[in-house]
Amino acid sequence: MYLSRFYLPLMKETPADAQIISHQLMLRAGMIRQGAAGIYSWLPLGYRVLKKIEQIVREEQDRAGAVEMLMPTIQSAELWRESGRYEAYGKEMLRITDRHDREMLYGPTNEELVTEIFRAGTRSYKDLPKMLYHIQWKFRDEIRPRFGVMRGREFLMKDTYSFDLTEEAARKSYYKMFVAYLRTFNRLGLKSVPMKADTGPIGGDLSHEFIVLAETGESQVYCHRELIDMAVPGSDVDFDGDLEPFVRERTSLYAATDEMYDEKEFEKVPEDDRITARGIEVGHIFFFGTKYSAPMNCVVSGHDGRNVPVQMGSYGIGVSRLMGALIEAYHDEDGCRWPVPVAPFHVGLINLKPGDEESDRLCREFYAKLQGAGIEVLYDDTPARPGEKFARMDLIGLPYQMVVGPRGLATGHVEVKERHSGERIELTPDEALDHVTGKIISALVPA
Structure with missing residues (x-):
């Protein structure tokens, strides 16, 4: 590309409202422009980076056995009422009424919609396991959008959803995504640390978030030093093999954000191996069993012919958020690296x-x-x-x-x-x- 033909509107001065380096550099380098609070246009330079991040995420999902699809941004409120989350989700959900007075919403996440899609086309345990994913724009009406793309209202997400017959099989799907996430962030040039996490409004009893250490991170992080430089599986990893020992090795050492911090447990870590730092969440994975499949009647016939609700998990990566994390990790006083x-x-x-x-x-x-x-x-x-x-x-x-x-x-x-x-x-x-x-x-x- 000839620069004389390219659109690259640089800014000489740092905008006063840009508080962290990634937001400052994305504006100064002509990557994004704000259209409204927490909502940005992606200009040519930034869009090229965004598409490359998206492609690496896609390749690692494909490698792990997930199948890509695309779901709409606008969803029916009725599906969310089936799961019981429509009223519970809170003001972060943007609710819409169309011209026929039908209640709609701009999807903040897709558990309900993908459950409806799966239940409409799957009847037997013979069709399991399955993992479906999409990369789509989402909206959450943050009360205080800030830090540019790190905490915007509109953002690009990769969401994967797993469907299995048994809890044991569902945990295998969880382990696949755990490994795929480590590979994804490693390919992007980021060292990520998996940490046990609160399940929040997604639900379930097993969850990990993947944290990249950065001075401007929103979370306080406490972890064992060995987790920083642990080896990541290579391209020859067998996703159909037994990944549980690998995952357990990486979750056996202490790692927590401030939400899950336990002072007594952290003190058990040898003092020289304790790391206290700031971190940026770049991915979050959940296993939540039948939280959505049971109330929404997403069932399959089991080996004995009886219908059972499928076991589910969801796995998110903030694709647009990753761009901010990369700049936070790779920059100097002159700009991006x-x-x-x-x-x-x-x-x-x-x-x-x-x-x-x-x-x-x-x-x-x-x-x-x-x-x-x-x-x-x-x-x-x-x-x-x-x-x-x-x-x-x-x-x-x-x-x-x-x-x-x-x-x-x-x-x-x-x-x-x-x-x-x-x-x-x-x-x-x-x-x-x-x-x-x-x-x-x-x-x-x-x-």
């Missing part, structure tokens, strides 16, 4: 003197060869001053910068900058192309 898999572009190609014949020729050559290798390039072909070009590229945080100009070409060199480390090296054009291509392609291969 995107990991390669989620970067809006992999390379920022900077032409220091557009109109110079040799600079233009080499930039066009780099652009074509990088694109041909599957590498996404943002080519700064604008007439801006070099300092402005460098500051802009640092702000938007592309993993690599390739700098081409007459002075370097006079000695047969171009400059390559790695944004994460800040390292700058001078290489011949062929060396620069090979160096950047190799680094990016290796970083794009899932672990």
